[in-house]
Amino acid sequence: MSENSDTNCSGKTSMAADISLKVTNVVKLVESMVNTRNKNTCDKILSELNNINTIIGSLNFSDGVTIVPAEGNNSEILNKLEQISKKLDKPRNNNESTKNTRPKTKAIIVKPKSPETNPIELGAEIKQVIKNCESINCENIIVNAQATRIIVRDDNTIGKIKEALKNNEIGQKINVEQLKQLQPQISCVITTDQIEDINVIKRRNQIPEDQAFEIVVNKEIPTKSKFKRNYVVFRMSRVAREIIEKRGKIYIGCEATSFRDNFNVRVCSKCHRIGHTEKFCMNESVCGGCNVNHHTRNCQQTKKQISECLLCKHFGAVDVKHKPKSKDCYSYNAAIERIVQITDFDYQNEVSC
Ligand SMILES: [Zn+2]
Ligand SMILES: [Zn+2]
Ligand SMILES: [Zn+2]
Known part of the structure; x- marks a missing residue:
């Protein structure tokens, strides 16, 4: 009898160790997936979680001891992951992904009335006002050196934001306009x-x-x-x-x-920055071939000298080892996302994730 309970005990210990190891694996995988949007990793996590569920399901001790996972069951996480996995199936930046995964949005633009007001500081105040209103649900707030752009889902929210800004003291300092959506x-x-x-x-x-x-x-x-x-x-x-x-x-x-x-992202061929074209460029020339201060078309080098993406480098992105405008190009894809948010598309199946 005593021998039997010993076996039971070590069996439980090894199963507990097994589960704990698997949970650690899952956590690691989740971290790497979030960083890379990797479909493979997502599927690995799904299968690991299913394994864990199987082990937990198979635990059946004669002395009535059962192990219950800390968070109840994993089905919610599994559903979420299945959703992410399906989303990652779709290539980014084609008709399908734009249509089915982006919610329809509207935008309002808030500009300072007086040139004395610093738009960036004003943007921070606007963010605070909106954050303080619990009933306001906005998608995104983008502050730049000219204005603050507030992205929302519906007219109701636009009304609430206008009201909140009007009732605040910054109401006197600002002009609010609704941004006309871009045509696709x-x-x-x-x-x-x-x-x-x-x-x-x-x-x-x-x-x-x-x-x-x-x-x-x-x-x-x-x-x-x-x-x-x-x-x-x-x-x-x-x-x-x-x-x-x-x-x-x-x-x-x-x-x-x-x-x-076609998202018409403005990319400058003179300074390799996003947001303007060469015609309006105020920056010094940078060579896309050798990263020296001359225009790419005047480059004397016969072979490309740099392997970094200058768009992402100038943007301050961490990962710069890729081709500019490729699917790994963070700065370029972020610019597309911004345009998508203010374009009048027909979004039918909203997927939130
Ligand atoms: Zn430029
Ligand atoms: Zn050059
Ligand atoms: Zn890039």
Whole structure:
């Protein structure tokens, strides 16, 4: 009998050690997943948690001792992880992810009335006022050197924010305006430079006459081939985009072509910073090939000397070892996110995570 209870005891100890080891693994995995948005890691965590649940489920001691996980059961975490795993299945920055994972948002802009007021300090005060109102739920508050942009979900919240700011003493120092949402843009590549009149394209794509639809860029892509190719960007209303998106193709020239969202992020080719173009650049030239103070087009080096992303380096991002504008490019993707937040898309299935 005493021998039997000994076995029982060491069995429990080893199972407890097993569980504790697995929990430690899960915590490590969660940390690395949050850092990298890694689908593989997410799935590993899911399987580890399932293992833990199985072990806990199999615990059945003859003396009636059971081990109950500290947080009740793991099903809530499992659901959450399954949701994240599904989200990570989708590539970022394509039509699908923009449509299904972003909630529809609106934005208000708060600017100081007088040039004497420091917009950054004002932004901090605005944040505080909003934070103090428990009933206000806003998505994001972005403060920059000109204004404070407050991103919200609905008109109701906009009303509440306006009211809260008006009733506060900073109400006298500010102008509040609602930001007009940007119209969605799509881009495509076509194999001709001969395209029809915009109204013809509109009719062929069955876009109602009263819907905005225009070409904002149409330029030839340099090529050595005799076949010309053009890069075309359309800007349109939400309704027009919905029609084209449902079809998955846009009829233009003599083809039905695929397209992708175009976010028109301004990237400066002179100083390699985001937010303006070369035409408006006040900074010194930086070479994208060798990181010296001359314009990239005047570079004497025949081979690219640097492997860092200058956009992210100038932005102050931690990870700079990637290609600029690639899917790992933090500063570029953050700029896209900001534009997505103020673009009039049709979001149907809201996923919060
Ligand atoms: Zn610049
Ligand atoms: Zn150079
Ligand atoms: Zn980058």
